[in-house]
Amino acid sequence: MPAGWPESGRDSHVPGVTGGVVAAVEGALTMARRLWLQAACALLLAATSADSAPLAAQQSEARPEFETFTIAGRIVWLNEALSRRFGIQTVPEAREQMFALETDQGELFGIAEDIRGRALRRDERLRQLKRCELLVRRYRGSPVVQIIRMFEVDGDKRYELDYYCDICAITMFELKACDCCQGPIRLRRREVPADGKLP
Numbered sequence: 001m002p003a004g005w006p007e008s009g010r011d012s013h014v015p016g017v018t019g020g021v022v023a024a025v026e027g028a029l030t031m032a033r034r035l036w037l038q039a040a041c042a043l044l045l046a047a048t049s050a051d052s053a054p055l056a057a058q059q060s061e062a063r064p065e066f067e068t069f070t071i072a073g074r075i076v077w078l079n080e081a082l083s084r085r086f087g088i089q090t091v092p093e094a095r096e097q098m099f100a101l102e103t104d105q106g107e108l109f110g111i112a113e114d115i116r117g118r119a120l121r122r123d124e125r126l127r128q129l130k131r132c133e134l135l136v137r138r139y140r141g142s143p144v145v146q147i148i149r150m151f152e153v154d155g156d157k158r159y160e161l162d163y164y165c166d167i168c169a170i171t172m173f174e175l176k177a178c179d180c181c182q183g184p185i186r187l188r189r190r191e192v193p194a195d196g197k198l199p
């Protein structure tokens, strides 16, 4: 729970008769600002804990069964690929609805558009990778996979891709203004060493 919660009661007391309106307006503004900050913190925590093993462990009890595996190939629009590969006459308005990964063997995996999936929509550079590797999760019964980690493959080298704010030193998973300072962030490309452990 973010620091500052215990104080929030101060904003909810009924202002006195003198200066009541001003106090109420100030209180409302303070509350709005605090709620905004708390929302920002919650988002930040959610984003930064996406790879957190303890969190995954906590949630695994409540969630349906899933498998985690790696797929590699190119990012494509699913409907374009269905049309190209199988001759399915997909309608134009559905063309850019869903992403898929097309493996080297020609298999298609639909990609759920959560924050990591939306990163593909927001950043053209991710869609243009010659070869991409995804660590994905698929729940039993789900037709699509969820991106857990994303890598660019270049020859025999692998680079983990995410977004980073150099000022706040925080990691994010899609292109946007920084969760914290609202400034620009950069696409971070870190070479994965042979032991698989990033510094």
Ligand SMILES: [Zn+2]
Pocket (backbone or CB within 6 Å): 165, 166, 167, 168, 169, 178, 179, 180, 181, 182, 183
């Ligand atoms: Zn920042």
